[in-house]
Amino acid sequence: MNVRMDRPTMPEIWAWLDQVPDPEIPAISLVDLGVIRDLKWQEETLQVTVTPTYSGCPATSVINMEIERALRKNGVQNVQIKRQISPPWTTDWLSDKGRASLLAYGIAPPQPAGGPENCPRCGGTDLERVSQFGSTPCKAQWRCRDCLEPFDYFKCI
Amino acid sequence: MDPAFEFLCRMGDNTLVLGHRVSEWCGHSPVLEEDIALANTALDLIGQTQLWLGLAAEVEGAGRDADALAMTRDAWDFRNVLLVELPNGDFGRTMMRQCLFDAWHDLVLAELRDSTDDRIAAIADKTSREVAYHLERSRDTVIGLGDGTEESHARMQAALDRLYPYVGELFETDAVDAALAEAGIAPDPGNLRDAYDARITGIMAEATLTIPDSRFAHKGGRDGVRHTEHLGHLLTEMQWLQRAYPGATW
Structure with a gap:
């Protein structure tokens, strides 16, 4: 585990999260899937806003765990996952990189x-x-x- | 009785009880694709239940959560319509029930997207996309089987004859509905009937099925006054684990 004194930049955090594969479709990352809507520091806690895909998708809780794990591994200790259902997730939020990866897979x-x-x-x-x-x-x-x-x-x- | 809590239980209990019923097909469907489709539909409905009953618990403010509402209430506290608690019957009857429910569900969610309560509008916006997909499939299946072989046609007609008397309850209006309609939170269910009839008439015509003339309606689910004997059996199975081992986690 990395321990660092300074706060990582937002592009660094997005890059870490882009390394986290979707638990059901590992060809694409959680960032590609478009479920991570916002990152915000609230004092020493990083608040991650996540929009679930389908209401009953069993991957939702695993996705939250994987986000926390990736951030902890990179030295962000205090993570809060915020569920946001509005606006609802849409496949329009899939990245172009994600679409290409799906096709290749x-x-x-x-x-x-x-x-x-x-x-x-x-x-x-x-x-x-x-x-x-x-x-x-x-x-x-x-x-x-x-x-x-x-x-x-x-x-x- | 808080009308908002009552209304949210009606929405959540419909999706919960139907979701459980549909899940009973898992591993038993006529072909693999239908098995997967039914399991996915059940999963969507149970996921939607978490949203509706989660909000119901929040509105109630009595320290309960969605799980407590789903797993520790008894039959008389359930507010689902009778249609969704009826046993599955054969595959045709299951799909007929799904189509009759989806056609209503899709209409009510479209109205709820404009609810004056933002939390309800957000749930409706999210779940209406899934339900539009459910309706597409149940409608196509009812049409395919109705306008199919002699055997499938006869089974679908029997399913419609059996289930149609349970449709009327979806459009019942009581004091809860009046209070919510007044506040712009939810539509008056009775106002959805014309649009519903237009839909169902179109689907059944394409399916070469005849809608029964009688508008007689079995009632007693959405107000909890008289559920069918089937609900208790369903709950016995669904709630067994949380009843036997309260608060169990794994």
């Missing part, structure tokens, strides 16, 4: 049209929906009719 990123543009494996455009829900609350199941492979689609919300 094999998950089609969300599109306003409500379905994937391309198959993340072969780039095909002849796609069909298998199920509106998938392995986590934020994903749906699709299949590519070109390469015949099923794939995850990150739902647009």
